[in-house]
Amino acid sequence: MSGTTVGDIGEERLLRLIAERIGPAAAGEVWAGDDAAVVRSTGDRSLWTTDALVEGVDFDLSYCSGFDVGWKAVAVNVSDIAAMGGRPRHLLATLFVPPSAELAWVEDLLRGLLVAAQRWDASLVGGDISSAPSIGLSVALAGVPAHAPVLRSGARPGDRICVTGALGGAAGGLFLLRKGEADRAPELCRRQLRPEARAEEGVILATLGITSMIDVSDGLLLDLGRLLRAGQVGCSVDPTLVPVDGALQALRKIDGAPKPERLALSGGEDFELLFTVDPRAIERAGELLAEIGTELTEIGRVAEGPRMVGSLALDEWEDKGWDHLKDR
Amino acid sequence: MSGTTVGDIGEERLLRLIAERIGPAAAGEVWAGDDAAVVRSTGDRSLWTTDALVEGVDFDLSYCSGFDVGWKAVAVNVSDIAAMGGRPRHLLATLFVPPSAELAWVEDLLRGLLVAAQRWDASLVGGDISSAPSIGLSVALAGVPAHAPVLRSGARPGDRICVTGALGGAAGGLFLLRKGEADRAPELCRRQLRPEARAEEGVILATLGITSMIDVSDGLLLDLGRLLRAGQVGCSVDPTLVPVDGALQALRKIDGAPKPERLALSGGEDFELLFTVDPRAIERAGELLAEIGTELTEIGRVAEGPRMVGSLALDEWEDKGWDHLKDR
Numbered sequence: 001m002s003g004t005t006v007g008d009i010g011e012e013r014l015l016r017l018i019a020e021r022i023g024p025a026a027a028g029e030v031w032a033g034d035d036a037a038v039v040r041s042t043g044d045r046s047l048w049t050t051d052a053l054v055e056g057v058d059f060d061l062s063y064c065s066g067f068d069v070g071w072k073a074v075a076v077n078v079s080d081i082a083a084m085g086g087r088p089r090h091l092l093a094t095l096f097v098p099p100s101a102e103l104a105w106v107e108d109l110l111r112g113l114l115v116a117a118q119r120w121d122a123s124l125v126g127g128d129i130s131s132a133p134s135i136g137l138s139v140a141l142a143g144v145p146a147h148a149p150v151l152r153s154g155a156r157p158g159d160r161i162c163v164t165g166a167l168g169g170a171a172g173g174l175f176l177l178r179k180g181e182a183d184r185a186p187e188l189c190r191r192q193l194r195p196e197a198r199a200e201e202g203v204i205l206a207t208l209g210i211t212s213m214i215d216v217s218d219g220l221l222l223d224l225g226r227l228l229r230a231g232q233v234g235c236s237v238d239p240t241l242v243p244v245d246g247a248l249q250a251l252r253k254i255d256g257a258p259k260p261e262r263l264a265l266s267g268g269e270d271f272e273l274l275f276t277v278d279p280r281a282i283e284r285a286g287e288l289l290a291e292i293g294t295e296l297t298e299i300g301r302v303a304e305g306p307r308m309v310g311s312l313a314l315d316e317w318e319d320k321g322w323d324h325l326k327d328r
Numbered sequence: 329m330s331g332t333t334v335g336d337i338g339e340e341r342l343l344r345l346i347a348e349r350i351g352p353a354a355a356g357e358v359w360a361g362d363d364a365a366v367v368r369s370t371g372d373r374s375l376w377t378t379d380a381l382v383e384g385v386d387f388d389l390s391y392c393s394g395f396d397v398g399w400k401a402v403a404v405n406v407s408d409i410a411a412m413g414g415r416p417r418h419l420l421a422t423l424f425v426p427p428s429a430e431l432a433w434v435e436d437l438l439r440g441l442l443v444a445a446q447r448w449d450a451s452l453v454g455g456d457i458s459s460a461p462s463i464g465l466s467v468a469l470a471g472v473p474a475h476a477p478v479l480r481s482g483a484r485p486g487d488r489i490c491v492t493g494a495l496g497g498a499a500g501g502l503f504l505l506r507k508g509e510a511d512r513a514p515e516l517c518r519r520q521l522r523p524e525a526r527a528e529e530g531v532i533l534a535t536l537g538i539t540s541m542i543d544v545s546d547g548l549l550l551d552l553g554r555l556l557r558a559g560q561v562g563c564s565v566d567p568t569l570v571p572v573d574g575a576l577q578a579l580r581k582i583d584g585a586p587k588p589e590r591l592a593l594s595g596g597e598d599f600e601l602l603f604t605v606d607p608r609a610i611e612r613a614g615e616l617l618a619e620i621g622t623e624l625t626e627i628g629r630v631a632e633g634p635r636m637v638g639s640l641a642l643d644e645w646e647d648k649g650w651d652h653l654k655d656r
Contacts, residue, residue: 036412040372041372045368046369051456092376094380132382149364152361
């Protein structure tokens with residue numbers, strides 16, 4: 001009943017198939033098929049990031065298609081480039097796959113990679129395939145800063161702390177997918193399986209001269225802590241202002257489901273942008289983001305003192321965030 | 329008896345430890361610790377490659393230290409950049425590691441990565457850690473062409489086919505390591521565990537205007553086939569001219585050991601450079617390589633006709649090479 005496997009066709013033919021799907025290189029460039037890709041440089045600086053997805057850790061084949069995995073591996077990297085205020089350009093993908101994997105599944109993953117790359121105007125220019133006991137996908141992405149790169153470390157006391165969109169949706173989706181109840185809120189599951197990255201928003205915010213930025217990949221509180229530690233500053237954040245994904249209301253009817261507010265504070269993988277900005281620039285930021293349909297919410301301010309979220313110090317909240325290696 | 333594990337210290341502290349080891353960024357750059365690394369671009373083109381090592385497939389913890397794995401992951405990527413005639417510059421590393429892995433082992437791997445990066449004048453600028461069922465290490469490396477990039481596709485009939493150094497040693501080392509008889513020929517084991525990449529040689533050859541190049545990673549015959557297919561040319565190669573690693577003589581006394589000549593033709597991971605060159609440039613190439621202590625051997629010539637190695641067509645030999653997904 002099962003179809004052709006990766007082992008059936010072998011590495012050589014699989015690499016050729018992938019090179020065909022990647023298609024011809026841009027003028028003056030060389031993509032898949034040589035020892036390394038040749039790409040044109042633009043500007044005097046590049047942004048470089050890498051992020052990986054692992055079967056059984058970051059995704060589960062029981063609820064996830066190959067396309068989902070390919071898409072998400074691109075999105076999480078685009079989100080990192082967005083959080084620097086950059087535009088994604090070229091990506092390399094390394095696929096870890098058991099020889100017993102179905103070729104059709106791998107082709108679906110490749111489609112997900114290519115469609116997501118196109119979605120964000122980036123090109124898959126090469127990669128590698130390795131035999132491995134379980135499936136994994138590592139993507140390295142190079143981008144260019146649209147303006148000066150926005151670091152994590154630039155927050156100054158008095159800046160406002162803002163976040164794009166709404167939070168908690170992706171973690172809510174993960175809860176439903178694991179429970180096998182995706183149909184209770186398909187929009188939450190979509191946030192988990194096919195995340196969007198705030199690429200355009202990152203460039204707009206960088207151009208406005210915001211002072212620091214990070215993407216919310218591991219939960220708001222955990223990523224807020226990273227941002228503030230990098231800037232060596234404190235904060236006063238009102239947890240009731242944190243925008244909660246509206247679709248999470250569907251969880252209220254499910255026994256044992258986590259509360260939407262908790263997911264908004266500590267759920268990971270929403271890939272919204274968390275940033276600090278001079279108070280005089282907030283209105284303009286809100287207007288520009290509204291033009292592309294993205295909400296912006298001010299949740300607090302940068303301070304010299306301790307890091308307070310409501311009446312609790314951030315450290316007291318922090319272990320409610322996700323720590324991949326400890327929790328999983 | 330066992331020491332601290334990766335899970336004991338958690339992702340956050342491990343990332344900070346790695347950022348400390350990576351050290352301060354070059355002027356005007358940002359390395360580990362932000363959403364993406366910021367690096368300076370030089371020249372109008374970049375070379376990009378990625379290659380991964382997987383536990384149980386590419387290495388075995390019974391004979392391999394963390395340092396070995398870190399070193400080799402860099403070397404294999406440097407070899408790809410060398411085969412384009414480029415210089416390595418910046419690398420990203422993604423480590424897949426079970427929470428139960430010993431922290432000391434991971435620190436040893438990190439040392440191997442950093443020492444190898446320094447060996448080839450490249451900088452580790454960032455990376456990622458993922459929890460995974462077994463250990464894997466994926467490295468992405470960016471370099472710059474020293475001259476025009478040397479593609480696989482440029483071979484022309486009449487060109488000579490040459491190879492640097494000697495072949496088969498790394499495969500011989502793997503045989504001994506798996507047999508637990510490393511002391512029979514430590515120099516072979518070293519070729520397997522701590523391979524050198526022909527970085528300087530690649531640049532010298534590119535500057536001489538050689539017509540095509542590939543690194544010998546999967547065995548001479550297999551990589552020769554790739555080079556000739558890319559150039560859509562044939563060849564006449566004399567298999568008795570292929571330089572056999574002298575240390576392989578140690579295998580002759582071991583029952584069941586593969587013959588040195590067979591390893592030189594089909595053993596992988598020697599990371600020598602295989603290239604084609606106009607016959608008028610061979611002498612100069614030999615002189616320049618001799619100056620840095622590297623031998624060059626002419627093993628045949630590019631032809632319009634079929635691909636012949638001795639009296640056999642290359643395709644008849646080819647399945648003696650390694651196909652990662654089929655053989656392992």
